[in-house]
Amino acid sequence: MIDADGYRPNVGIVLLNGDGRLFWARRVRRDGWQFPQGGMRSDETPLEAMYRELEEETGLAAEHVEVLATTPGWLRYRLPNRYVRRHQQPQCIGQKQVWFLLRFTGHEQHLRLDASETPEFDSWRWVDFWYPAEHVVSFKRRVYERALRQFAPLVERACRIRIEHPQRRRDSGSADIAAA
Incomplete structure (x- = not known):
């Protein structure tokens, strides 16, 4: 499903643990790491x-998570030209x-990257917020x-931590996540 502007509707997932760290996973047979995400069905x-x-x-089910927030609307990104499949119609230019x-x-044993027949990730870890x-x-x-940026204030309240943006961190020399 691709909209009239060439964007594929998709969801992105920021999974937060109790320490304010985020789930970060490596794509199968690639060196790229990302958050879980995927296309929406019609x-x-x-x-x-x-x-x-x-x-x-x-591998996580609804009982292993609590929804804290969603972005208020669509966030878009364009694909680099080398990834645009020009022979397909309608043409997808981004997400x-x-x-x-x-x-x-849940518990970490609930995390199962092999939960589907075609796993998308082969490794994961918890990383600092930014x-x-x-x-x-x-x-x-x-x-x-x-x-x-939209989720940072919620994470600070939920985990009782202070999250400093990387630009400010570079300017001040402070850590990614500091105790509140």
């Missing part, structure tokens, strides 16, 4: 797509995403930054 709401993608990519902030309430925005593939960085 008969799904963003929430339904999020739960389906969460289970397919991480438009609704992002979800989830609190992980790490993904600095290390995701370049064409997704702006969307990651925007989603994380």
Whole structure:
């Protein structure tokens, strides 16, 4: 499903643990790391797509997470020209995403990257809050930054921590996440 502007509807998932760290996973047979994400089916709401993608990519079910927030609208990114499939119609030029902030309430043994027949990830770890925005593939960085900026105040309250933006951290020399 691609909209009239060439964007594929998609959901992105920021999974937060109790320490304020985020789930970060490596794509199968690639060196790229990212948050779980995936396309929406035409008969799904963003929430339904999020739960389906969460289970397919991480093995987690609804009882293992708590939805804390969503972005208020679509966040878009364009694909680099080398990834645009010009022979396909309608042509997809990028993704438009609704992002979800989830609190992980399960146990780490619930995380199963092999939950689907075609796993998308082969490794995962917990990372500092701003790490993904600095290390995701370049064409997704702006969307990651925007989603994380929207979620940062909620994470600070939920985890009782202070999250300093990387630019301010570079200027002041302080840490990614400091205790409140």
